[in-house]
Amino acid sequence: MLYKSVNESFNEFLIDRADAKCIRCKVCVRQCAYDVHAYLSGEDALTEDNSLCIGCRRCSALCPTGAITIRSNEESFKANASWSSAHIRNLYAQADTGGILLAAMGNPAKYPIYWDHLLLDASQVTNPSIDPLREPMELRTYLGKKPHVVEVVRDEKTGKAKLATKLSPQLKLEYPFIFSAMSYGALNLNAHKAMAAAAQELGTIYNTGEGGLHKDLYQYGKNVIVQVASGRFGVSEQYLNAGVGIEIKVGQGAKPGIGGHLPGEKVNDQISETRMIPIGSDAISPAPHHDIYSIEDLRQLIYALKEATNYEKPVSVKIAAVHHVAAIASGIARAGADIITIDGFRGGTGAAPQVIRDNVGIPMELALAAVDARLRDEGIRNQVSIVVGGGVRNSSDAIKAIALGADAINLGTSTLLALGCTLCQRCYTGKCPWGITTNNPYLAKRLNPEIGAERLVNLVHAWGHEMKEILGGMGLNALESLRGNRYKLRAVGLSDQAMNLLGVMPAGE
Amino acid sequence: MKRIYTIEDACIGCHLCEVGCITEHSQSKDPVRAFLHEPVRSISRCTVEELDGGVISLSTTCRHCDEPDCLRACISGAIQKNDAGVVRIDTEQCVGCWSCVMACPYGAVQRNLAKKKANKCDLCPDRKSPACVDACPNRALVYKEGSQK
Numbered sequence: 122m123l124y125k126s127v128n129e130s131f132n133e134f135l136i137d138r139a140d141a142k143c144i145r146c147k148v149c150v151r152q153c154a155y156d157v158h159a160y161l162s163g164e165d166a167l168t169e170d171n172s173l174c175i176g177c178r179r180c181s182a183l184c185p186t187g188a189i190t191i192r193s194n195e196e197s198f199k200a201n202a203s204w205s206s207a208h209i210r211n212l213y214a215q216a217d218t219g220g221i222l223l224a225a226m227g228n229p230a231k232y233p234i235y236w237d238h239l240l241l242d243a244s245q246v247t248n249p250s251i252d253p254l255r256e257p258m259e260l261r262t263y264l265g266k267k268p269h270v271v272e273v274v275r276d277e278k279t280g281k282a283k284l285a286t287k288l289s290p291q292l293k294l295e296y297p298f299i300f301s302a303m304s305y306g307a308l309n310l311n312a313h314k315a316m317a318a319a320a321q322e323l324g325t326i327y328n329t330g331e332g333g334l335h336k337d338l339y340q341y342g343k344n345v346i347v348q349v350a351s352g353r354f355g356v357s358e359q360y361l362n363a364g365v366g367i368e369i370k371v372g373q374g375a376k377p378g379i380g381g382h383l384p385g386e387k388v389n390d391q392i393s394e395t396r397m398i399p400i401g402s403d404a405i406s407p408a409p410h411h412d413i414y415s416i417e418d419l420r421q422l423i424y425a426l427k428e429a430t431n432y433e434k435p436v437s438v439k440i441a442a443v444h445h446v447a448a449i450a451s452g453i454a455r456a457g458a459d460i461i462t463i464d465g466f467r468g469g470t471g472a473a474p475q476v477i478r479d480n481v482g483i484p485m486e487l488a489l490a491a492v493d494a495r496l497r498d499e500g501i502r503n504q505v506s507i508v509v510g511g512g513v514r515n516s517s518d519a520i521k522a523i524a525l526g527a528d529a530i531n532l533g534t535s536t537l538l539a540l541g542c543t544l545c546q547r548c549y550t551g552k553c554p555w556g557i558t559t560n561n562p563y564l565a566k567r568l569n570p571e572i573g574a575e576r577l578v579n580l581v582h583a584w585g586h587e588m589k590e591i592l593g594g595m596g597l598n599a600l601e602s603l604r605g606n607r608y609k610l611r612a613v614g615l616s617d618q619a620m621n622l623l624g625v626m627p628a629g630e
Numbered sequence: 631m632k633r634i635y636t637i638e639d640a641c642i643g644c645h646l647c648e649v650g651c652i653t654e655h656s657q658s659k660d661p662v663r664a665f666l667h668e669p670v671r672s673i674s675r676c677t678v679e680e681l682d683g684g685v686i687s688l689s690t691t692c693r694h695c696d697e698p699d700c701l702r703a704c705i706s707g708a709i710q711k712n713d714a715g716v717v718r719i720d721t722e723q724c725v726g727c728w729s730c731v732m733a734c735p736y737g738a739v740q741r742n743l744a745k746k747k748a749n750k751c752d753l754c755p756d757r758k759s760p761a762c763v764d765a766c767p768n769r770a771l772v773y774k775e776g777s778q779k
Contacts, residue, residue: 144664144665145665151644562685563684
């Protein structure tokens with residue numbers, strides 16, 4: 122078609138092809154999942170349709186001569202401080218289609234990032250720092266209900282001390298990281314294999330997400346948390362007992378208050394078997410759990426799951442960070458949960474309405490600080506562990522989260538990035554060019570689970586090393602000593618109110 | 631001996647193994663020069679076979695058989711198996727009769743029609759591991775000890 126509307130022609134990216142370097146190997150044509158590149162055999166030339174490019178960089182990464190560069194389209198509308206190009210582009214798209222704009226991954230909008238306003242402490246002169254290469258340093262983390270008091274009695278016969286207090290079931294993590302809940306269906310089996318194998322190697326946990334656990338992955342049970350969401354996909358007694366913990370998913374940071382929808386086209390035979398739904402049928406997770414309308418209802422589900430698993434597995438309840446999150450968390454703790462998982466508004470998704478992703482929820486940093494403070498004030502902080510996710514980008518964000526009161530960190534976007542994601546934010550199309558969020562067999566092959574697992578292990582090892590260095594610098598020899606220790610944090614450039622909410626002092630004090 | 635193994639599940643059909651092979655067997659060993667500027671472009675010794683629009687794909691290459699059919703079929707003695715087990719063609723001796731091409735059960739010998747010489751994998755004698763293996767972005771080609779199967 123010669124005519125293109127403003128919307129179609131005002132594409133986001135331009136492909137810059139250096140013809141002097143192009144060897145006509147056509148790898149770009151084969152690798153583009155969006156049919157951007159084409160080979161003209163008559164002219165022996167490559168051509169491209171810029172309007173189809175999503176900026177994933179697959180072609181430029183695989184081009185063997187570096188002939189391709191993806192640039193953002195500098196062509197712009199008349200400058201307008203109110204109407205950005207993105208606003209205009211979105212409005213045109215909606216005028217064209219009349220539909221809700223879909224989006225994926227976490228909130229990319231320009232909201233404050235509190236991690237960037239928090240600084241860590243280090244020892245000088247009056248207290249010794251520790252070298253983690255020479256002295257032991259512990260990152261091991263236990264998640265679950267901790268007793269109010271620990272009673273120790275002496276065994277009369279042997280004279281040895283033993284624990285009289287009955288401990289609740291605990292999850293043992295060698296690193297305070299969990300590969301967070303991204304369902305089988307949204308992600309393909311290769312991605313799940315990579316996460317499961319990496320969790321086993323690292324001695325940590327991978328969360329199945331709401332799509333059930335594929336039969337090939339039951340062998341990783343000791344490193345799995347199984348999730349129960351509002352759609353109840355793949356939930357059976359066997360599934361609940363397959364892992365070491367259970368998570369009830371109430372909300373997700375990217376789309377609080379919104380359910381899920383896996384399009385029928387993505388439901389192939391394997392996903393159908395795992396989710397226990399017919400092939401090709403839409404997998405719809407309702408926005409609410411239809412059996413949870415109160416804290417009392419939540420308590421019923423928590424105990425139903427505990428009953429089904431013989432009280433051997435801790436139960437987590439995952440909520441999105443929203444207003445009144447502290448009060449909700451208190452209710453969850455009192456409902457009998459062992460772990461509360463809080464997903465901040467930067468948490469990712471495979472698909473969500475853009476207006477929800479970009480405007481609903483609150484930052485995880487503030488939610489975490491509020492929840493930790495509230496549970497301490499009520500004297501019930503020991504009853505639950507807090508896992509947080511949504512916006513942890515590196516080891517320093519993670520260690521700041523620990524200092525704000527988190528027990529462990531969910532890695533979602535970081536996991537995908539380690540697997541090769543380039544944050545093009547088009548997971549909802551099912552055409553992931555990196556083979557992660559696609560079930561198309563031609564594309565899914567691009568993620569080799571062996572390489573994926575190695576890269577995840579490397580990432581967590583790297584962050585672990587860095588965290589040990591930071592802890593050592595502060596004179597601490599265990600992550601446990603930093604947990605909730607906000608005295609080790611100082612704020613720069615934050616308002617009194619924000620510092621008050623975060624419970625940190627300004628730098629210099 | 632070390633051989634190249636192809637892992638079908640990981641092959642993404644990008645054909646970069648072929649680009650790597652052609653580049654390695656060029657004069658300059660530079661892809662741009664090998665493809666665009668050198669007078670003669672070598673023929674790739676590995677071939678990516680695809681089915682169902684690329685859903686199934688794998689890179690095929692010489693197995694360096696213990697008892698090579700190509701060697702037995704060669705009428706001029708151009709194909710030899712050296713002490714390390716590598717099956718090579720001496721292009722000086724090759725007369726281009728294509729007997730080896732017909733004899734190979736894996737379809738791993740190619741015809742260089744321009745030169746009228748047979749063409750096959752030499753396991754890249756100048757490299758630690760073959761160029762196709764190094765070029766694969768998804769570890770679908772592995773160079774390791776093993777049998778020909």
